[in-house]
Amino acid sequence: MRILDIAAKDIQQILRDWKSALFLLIMPVLFTIFFGLVFGPVTSGDRQRDPRLPIGLINQDPGGQLSDSLEELIGQSAVIRPIRLGQEAAERAVDRIEQGDLVAVVRIPVGYSQAVSAGQPISLEVITNQQTPSGRTALIALDTVTGRLFGAVESAHISVEAYQSRIGFDGDAARQTAFQEAFQRAVLAWGSPPLTVQVEQATGTPAPGGRGVISNGFTQSSAGMIVQFSVFGLITSAMLLVLERKNRCLQRLLTTPISRAEVIGGHLLAMFLVVFVQEALLIFLGQFAFGVNYLREPLAILIMMLALAFWAACLGLLIGALARKEDQVIVLCLGAMFFFSALGGAWFPLDVAGKAFSSIGHVLPSAWAMDGFQNIILRGMGFGSVLLPAGLLLVYALAFFGLALWRFSFE
Amino acid sequence: MPDGVAIRAQDLQKQFRAVSAVRGVSFEVRAGEIFSLLGPNGAGKSTTIAMLSCLLQPTQGDASVCGHSIRQSPQRVKACLGVVPQDIALYLDLSARENLEFWGKMYGLRGATLRQRVAEVLAIIGLTERQKDKVGTFSGGMQRRVNIGAALLHRPDVIIMDEPTVGIDPQSRRHILDNVKELNRQGMTVLYTTHYMEEAQELSHQIAIMDQGKIIVCGTHAELIRLVGERTRLDLTLHSEDDALVACWRSIAGVHSLSADHGRLTLLVDDSNLVLPRLFETAAQVGVRITSVTIEEPNLEAVFLHLTGKALRDAL
Ligand SMILES: Nc1ncnc2c1ncn2[C@@H]1O[C@H](COP(=O)(O)OP(=O)(O)OP(=O)(O)O)[C@@H](O)[C@H]1O
Numbered sequence: 001m002r003i004l005d006i007a008a009k010d011i012q013q014i015l016r017d018w019k020s021a022l023f024l025l026i027m028p029v030l031f032t033i034f035f036g037l038v039f040g041p042v043t044s045g046d047r048q049r050d051p052r053l054p055i056g057l058i059n060q061d062p063g064g065q066l067s068d069s070l071e072e073l074i075g076q077s078a079v080i081r082p083i084r085l086g087q088e089a090a091e092r093a094v095d096r097i098e099q100g101d102l103v104a105v106v107r108i109p110v111g112y113s114q115a116v117s118a119g120q121p122i123s124l125e126v127i128t129n130q131q132t133p134s135g136r137t138a139l140i141a142l143d144t145v146t147g148r149l150f151g152a153v154e155s156a157h158i159s160v161e162a163y164q165s166r167i168g169f170d171g172d173a174a175r176q177t178a179f180q181e182a183f184q185r186a187v188l189a190w191g192s193p194p195l196t197v198q199v200e201q202a203t204g205t206p207a208p209g210g211r212g213v214i215s216n217g218f219t220q221s222s223a224g225m226i227v228q229f230s231v232f233g234l235i236t237s238a239m240l241l242v243l244e245r246k247n248r249c250l251q252r253l254l255t256t257p258i259s260r261a262e263v264i265g266g267h268l269l270a271m272f273l274v275v276f277v278q279e280a281l282l283i284f285l286g287q288f289a290f291g292v293n294y295l296r297e298p299l300a301i302l303i304m305m306l307a308l309a310f311w312a313a314c315l316g317l318l319i320g321a322l323a324r325k326e327d328q329v330i331v332l333c334l335g336a337m338f339f340f341s342a343l344g345g346a347w348f349p350l351d352v353a354g355k356a357f358s359s360i361g362h363v364l365p366s367a368w369a370m371d372g373f374q375n376i377i378l379r380g381m382g383f384g385s386v387l388l389p390a391g392l393l394l395v396y397a398l399a400f401f402g403l404a405l406w407r408f409s410f411e
Numbered sequence: 412m413p414d415g416v417a418i419r420a421q422d423l424q425k426q427f428r429a430v431s432a433v434r435g436v437s438f439e440v441r442a443g444e445i446f447s448l449l450g451p452n453g454a455g456k457s458t459t460i461a462m463l464s465c466l467l468q469p470t471q472g473d474a475s476v477c478g479h480s481i482r483q484s485p486q487r488v489k490a491c492l493g494v495v496p497q498d499i500a501l502y503l504d505l506s507a508r509e510n511l512e513f514w515g516k517m518y519g520l521r522g523a524t525l526r527q528r529v530a531e532v533l534a535i536i537g538l539t540e541r542q543k544d545k546v547g548t549f550s551g552g553m554q555r556r557v558n559i560g561a562a563l564l565h566r567p568d569v570i571i572m573d574e575p576t577v578g579i580d581p582q583s584r585r586h587i588l589d590n591v592k593e594l595n596r597q598g599m600t601v602l603y604t605t606h607y608m609e610e611a612q613e614l615s616h617q618i619a620i621m622d623q624g625k626i627i628v629c630g631t632h633a634e635l636i637r638l639v640g641e642r643t644r645l646d647l648t649l650h651s652e653d654d655a656l657v658a659c660w661r662s663i664a665g666v667h668s669l670s671a672d673h674g675r676l677t678l679l680v681d682d683s684n685l686v687l688p689r690l691f692e693t694a695a696q697v698g699v700r701i702t703s704v705t706i707e708e709p710n711l712e713a714v715f716l717h718l719t720g721k722a723l724r725d726a727l
């Protein structure tokens with residue numbers, strides 16, 4: 001009961017401090033908007049919104065029926081996205097692949113349509129770096145597309161032959177038309193391709209198909225700022241602890257029948273509740289103002305919120321235990337915020353910075369907090385995907401709690 | 412309370428690394444009494460109180476409060492004790508009422524009882540009108556009163572007050588002293604520490620004088636004064652202090668003790684009629700002007716001077 005009294009008193013003090021609203025809510029919302037816009041404006045057709053791998057396309061057989069169909073098929077691919085290149089751009093293709101601008105460049109050679117429909121051997125020219133996963137992925141996707149094209153040509157031939165042998169055509173033009181119709185039907189018949197390859201891009205969105213995933217710049221910034229400000233928001237609650245020690249109230253508490261454990265428990269509870277409510281408000285805004293779909297897995301999100309709030313509360317307690325003066329609280333909170341946010345992937349996705357950076361980042365609990373949220377809102381994964389991140393956060397929380405208890409002084 | 416003793420300290424000692432803050436303190440406070448610990452800064456008053464209120468473990472010795480040992484059952488001690496700390500230990504961003512409610516809850520009060528007690532205590536400390544104002548906006552004296560109020564909510568049998576009147580205006584001080592007497596009249600046992608001898612004199616049934624971690628004497632006001640006998644205290648101010656003169660005065664027959672501090676001197680003498688002329692005479696010889704003289708009846712200041720050779724204010 002006294003635990004609740006202490007927590008209630010803390011919350012009363014926190015709510016009374018005008019800075020709380022600033023640190024807990026106003027700043028995170030502003031930063032969510034700012035980073036959200038940096039990561040990608042919400043206008044449609046934006047590069048960030050198309051997660052498919054960009055490949056350059058040079059069509060040297062324009063007007064050919066099959067080459068046009070091929071272009072169309074590539075355009076429909078879930079994996080690759082064609083960007084038409086002119087002749088002069090084609091000369092710099094290799095450079096652009098090296099720069100990472102393009103994943104591959106495909107050239108449809110002169111006479112491609114003619115050769116394919118005549119059953120003569122001809123192949124697309126593909127330039128890519130097979131060392132990279134995206135290069136290999138693009139190749140497989142291209143194979144799938146050409147496979148569909150050849151399949152359609154083949155089945156069109158078969159149906160034209162069959163008609164020829166049973167009924168016969170009224171001249172070459174009629175035969176040609178029949179072939180075209182059969183070919184179109186065959187292409188359309190591939191409603192669902194036999195092989196799909198899913199790509200996940202470092203900056204962004206998964207392959208379409210993750211149920212209910214909406215991806216925009218806010219998917220990164222909303223989750224990122226929740227993690228960042230769960231740490232920074234501790235400034236007010238950790239400050240209370242330091243002030244309580246400084247103005248001797250902590251000592252006075254010990255002259256009352258309350259136990260030390262209750263005092264610490266009460267403060268921890270207050271910090272936990274403050275962060276939890278903060279998360280809830282930011283998630284509400286994320287869902288309804290920024291279009292981030294947290295609620296596609298409500299239970300998973302709840303678990304992440306609890307785990308993050310618990311870890312943050314333990315960090316707050318540790319800061320309150322380490323800091324002796326008010327300015328030390330500010331320094332420690334700011335330091336912790338920069339450290340855990342920047343290295344934990346709250347500002348930018350860790351994968352962007354490379355594998356090494358990402359693995360280093362995952363030493364931090366904040367990286368796991370980001371993972372947990374993004375598994376749901378970005379990667380379209382299910383409930384089970386938050387169990388490891390939440391579990392690890394809990395372990396970190398206990399470790400921080402232990403440190404806090406060790407350093408905690410009532411004097 | 413067993414055998415009518417509210418607090419019994421037995422050879423309490425506290426050592427902080429190199430510092431011996433309390434060096435074997437024993438005393439008894441009878442139930443219903445106001446007991447003062449009088450002593451200069453650093454005498455060990457607060458440390459003694461910290462041990463009695465279970466904030467500090469004694470290095471040696473034990474004490475019982477309301478019959479409960481501070482070593483064996485600190486929780487019981489805390490429940491029957493109200494402690495007014497020397498520093499103002501309140502939440503400055505909460506109102507007087509909110510502070511009292513919070514501290515009341517810490518002592519286990521709830522609901523209607525809590526509300527009623529808070530109202531009563533606000534009336535006692537005379538802050539009913541200002542109850543909604545933040546304590547941070549209060550004057551030092553008002554904060555002191557809330558500081559006391561927070562220890563009264565659970566109607567403790569025993570209240571310990573550590574220098575509750577330090578640095579406040581005369582009006583607030585008067586209010587607090589009257590509060591203490593009234594609480595005591597209602598049956599509360601009070602352990603009161605101060606370095607103002609007037610307060611100890613006015614309030615206490617028993618006074619213990621403490622210096623350098625020890626109780627040097629303990630008794631009623633009358634008993635303590637009797638220690639000084641028929642001696643008179645002289646307070647003198649010199650235009651300029653002169654070491655040779657002070658040394659000379661010490662050797663005058665009938666001067667028992669003398670303390671000097673920047674031209675302010677306190678002497679304990681057998682008969683001021685005999686000594687005073689000698690003082691003026693010797694001062695004139697060395698050319699030092701005596702700018703003021705007061706002749707006082709013996710008081711606690713004199714007792715302290717008599718026992719330690721220091722004026723209470725010198726030791727401050
Ligand atoms: N926590 C501590 N660590 C080290 N020394 C201490 C500590 N607390 C008190 N002391 C020392 O113990 C001695 C007694 O201090 P205490 O505060 O008990 O005196 P006091 O009689 O209450 O004085 P005051 O009138 O100034 O409050 C002092 O010399 C003080 O410096």
Ligand SMILES: [Mg+2]
Nearest residue numbers: 456457458497
């Ligand atoms: Mg003291």
